[in-house]
Amino acid sequence: MNPSNIKWIRLTLGVLIAVMALSSMTNAQPVKAASPATGIACTSGSSPNPTFSLTAQEGYIQMPDMNTMYMWSYGSAAFQHPGPVLCVNQGDTVTITLNNSLPYGLRTSLVFPGQENVLANAAPAQPDFANNSLTTSAANGGSVTYSFVANKPGTFIYESGTDPKTQVTMGLFGALIVRPTMGANYVYNRADSRFTPSEEFIALLSEVDPYQHQAWSLGLSSGDNFDMSKYRARYWLINGRGFPDSIADNNATWLPTQPYGALARIYPYSAATHPYPGVERFINVGTEEYPFHPHGQNGLVIGRDGNPLAGSGGQDLSMEKFAVNIGPGQTWDVTFKWYDAENYSPSNPVPVAAPDLVNLRLGMFFGGSPYLGVKETLPPGVSTLNQCGEYYIISHNHALFQLDAFGQTMSGPITYLRVDPPTPNNCP
Ligand SMILES: [Cu+2]
Numbered sequence: 001m002n003p004s005n006i007k008w009i010r011l012t013l014g015v016l017i018a019v020m021a022l023s024s025m026t027n028a029q030p031v032k033a034a035s036p037a038t039g040i041a042c043t044s045g046s047s048p049n050p051t052f053s054l055t056a057q058e059g060y061i062q063m064p065d066m067n068t069m070y071m072w073s074y075g076s077a078a079f080q081h082p083g084p085v086l087c088v089n090q091g092d093t094v095t096i097t098l099n100n101s102l103p104y105g106l107r108t109s110l111v112f113p114g115q116e117n118v119l120a121n122a123a124p125a126q127p128d129f130a131n132n133s134l135t136t137s138a139a140n141g142g143s144v145t146y147s148f149v150a151n152k153p154g155t156f157i158y159e160s161g162t163d164p165k166t167q168v169t170m171g172l173f174g175a176l177i178v179r180p181t182m183g184a185n186y187v188y189n190r191a192d193s194r195f196t197p198s199e200e201f202i203a204l205l206s207e208v209d210p211y212q213h214q215a216w217s218l219g220l221s222s223g224d225n226f227d228m229s230k231y232r233a234r235y236w237l238i239n240g241r242g243f244p245d246s247i248a249d250n251n252a253t254w255l256p257t258q259p260y261g262a263l264a265r266i267y268p269y270s271a272a273t274h275p276y277p278g279v280e281r282f283i284n285v286g287t288e289e290y291p292f293h294p295h296g297q298n299g300l301v302i303g304r305d306g307n308p309l310a311g312s313g314g315q316d317l318s319m320e321k322f323a324v325n326i327g328p329g330q331t332w333d334v335t336f337k338w339y340d341a342e343n344y345s346p347s348n349p350v351p352v353a354a355p356d357l358v359n360l361r362l363g364m365f366f367g368g369s370p371y372l373g374v375k376e377t378l379p380p381g382v383s384t385l386n387q388c389g390e391y392y393i394i395s396h397n398h399a400l401f402q403l404d405a406f407g408q409t410m411s412g413p414i415t416y417l418r419v420d421p422p423t424p425n426n427c428p
Pocket of ligand 1: 293295396
């Protein structure tokens with residue numbers, strides 16, 4: 001079969017499997033499942049002294065165009081990309097042992113932007129210029145243990161501090177979430193940062209130059225064998241996946257080294273039963289700005305880089321934005337709600353005549369009705385992946401040339417906001 005046909009079939013199958021695999025969540029539960037199908041899947045320790053073990057190692061991930069990509073990344077045990085999402089509590093003494101299993105005898109290290117007074121092997125972490133490191137590094141095959149007190153709540157990055165232009169672009173990064181003393185359902189120690197725990201999401205945005213990764217996969221002749229002056233990304237990823245894999249569940253079976261999905265699944269706002277917003281924690285570990293753009297509603301930016309948007313007297317300086325321009329190395333905390341503002345339904349119909357079916361093209365997520373929670377029979381020959389009359393609203397990087405996988409368009413950092421009808425509903 002023509003290879004491009006195979007690619008398209010794989011893309012179509014990916015969407016189909018992703019939607020079929022969406023598993024059930026209930027409305028506005030105060031507690032999040034330990035391994036949720038959607039939303040942040042935390043790796044946690046035991047507060048107030050959580051300990052983690054990260055092994056820097058080589059491995060492979062699957063790209064949406066069927067390429068297999070050689071990567072460096074972290075795993076608690078087995079290789080995964082990106083590294084585990086570490087979730088700790090404010091005030092915790094966090095201990096992270098970095099084991100260096102990188103190839104080619106490379107040294108490596110971890111830096112924690114935004115954390116202060118980091119210790120390495122119980123001494124203050126220090127630049128290690130002789131080894132091209134921003135901080136105390138581990139010899140190849142060895143390890144180094146970092147610790148710090150997580151004093152500030154928010155969304156943070158951990159990443160390699162050794163030859164970062166190479167090691168970070170090869171994949172050595174992950175997310176660190178520090179939960180405030182007010183509780184795990186707040187982003188900061190502010191009452192107005194409360195969110196719905198089952199609607200906490202992450203968008204870790206990154207990029208890959210396949211020629212850089214190929215060069216490292218082929219081995220070294222002497223030293224670094226890739227000329228970084230020729231660096232140019234050709235893939236852009238969200239949570240280590242490209243669309244359509246991005247909307248598959250966490251731990252999708254066909255992505256064994258890419259455990260994190262990016263589908264945001266929420267319920268409509270209701271003052272009585274669902275008053276708090278969802279939250280998206282945006283992180284950019286790439287080399288340029290990613291203007292991420294949720295459709296359908298503005299997001300409310302409540303924090304950046306682990307700082308709430310607040311005045312010196314605590315004034316609320318949060319701001320609504322339609323596109324969220326995340327700079328390299330930045331994190332943005334953005335809350336959002338979806339309002340069923342007009343309450344349209346079969347008994348309160350949209351006040352326009354529906355276009356004739358022959359003039360419509362029906363997308364694969366359309367349930368046959370414009371009304372939330374209603375499915376209707378579709379015209380002959382039209383199939384749907386819609387499960388229970390839910391809505392799908394696209395959300396994507398608006399640097400459109402980055403919606404791409406090495407020349408295959410409409411891939412990369414695209415995901416969806418899935419809005420389920422209020423419970424009780426028929427959603428799986
Ligand atoms: Cu758009």
